[in-house]
Amino acid sequence: MAEDLQIIKGTKSEQYEALIPQIKGLLSGEPNLIANLANTAAALKEQFGWFWIGFYLVEKDELVLGPFQGPVACTRIRKGRGVCGSSWEQAKTLIVPDVEKFPGHIACSSLSKSEIVVPLFKDGNIWGVLDVDSSDYNQFDETDQLYLEQIVALLS
Template sequence: MTDVSSRYLTLSKQLDALLDKDLPYISNLANFSALLWLELEDINWVGCYLADKAKKQLFLGPFQGKPACTSIQVGKGVCGSAFAQQQTFRVENVHEFPGHIACDSASESEIVVPLYLNGELFGVVDIDSPRLNRFEPSDQIGIEYLVKVLENKLSDVHF
C-alpha cells in the first residue's frame, strides 16, 4: 500500500491490534471510533451510522464527540448520500453541500466512507472537522484503508 501515508499505516497497526473478531461488532466499532478520535487531528466528531434497510435510514452507532443526529434518511445529507451512492464523500465545506444535515454547527468539513460487513453495505464511517478543507486526498486514502482494516477484522463477526 504505497499510497497510504506512514501515519495511517501506523494507525492501521494499532487498529488491527485493538480490534477483536471474538467481540460483538458494536464493541469493535466503539474502539474504532475511539482510536480515530484520539489519533486524528482537527476533528470534532467520529463515528458510525448503521443501516436499517427496512426503514431506508441510517441510525446512530458508536461514536466520539457531541451528541449527534440519531437517524438519517438514505440519500439525505452527506452520510445518507455516501450510503446511497456507495462511495466516499469528502466535503471541503459542508455549508456548500446541498441538503447538509447540521448535527453540530461547529462542523466545517466532513468525510464519509461506506462500511461493508461480509460484503454487504452495512453503514458509513463519518468524520467531521471544525476546519474547512480538513480532509486531503491523502486522508481519504488513509481513512479508506483504516475502514478496510475494520471490515476485514469484522468479516467473521456474528451478530
C-alpha cells in the first residue's frame, strides 16, 4: 500500500496519468469501501486542490453524503435534484461550467462555481457519485471526465 502521494506538476493529463497508479496502490489489498473512498477523495484533493471532492452513496431514493474533502456539505440529495441527483438520474457524467446556470442547482456552498459529477457503476447499477466542485468557473472538461471515470471504475 502506498502511504505517500507524489504530487506531480504538468498538464492536466500528466497529473492524472501520474495519480492513477498511486490511487491503484492506495486501493490495492484494501477491501473496506469507506477507506478506499476516503483515500481517493484525499488523493484528488491533494493533487488538484479543488474546493470540494467527495462521494454520495445511493440509499433507497436518495444520495447520502459519504467520505469527502472540503467544507461541510449537503447530507442528502434526492434523485433528479441538483447536479448530483441529475447525474444519478441520467446515469452519466455531468460537467457544469457555471453552477448558477444549472437548473435546480443545490447550493451547498456559494463558493462553488463549477462542478463535475461522475456516477459509480457496478453490474450496471449506480451505487454512488463522485462530486467535484471548484471555486473557479469552467474548471472541468472532457479530460477530467475521461480520467475521473477511470478512477471511479477502480472503486467498483
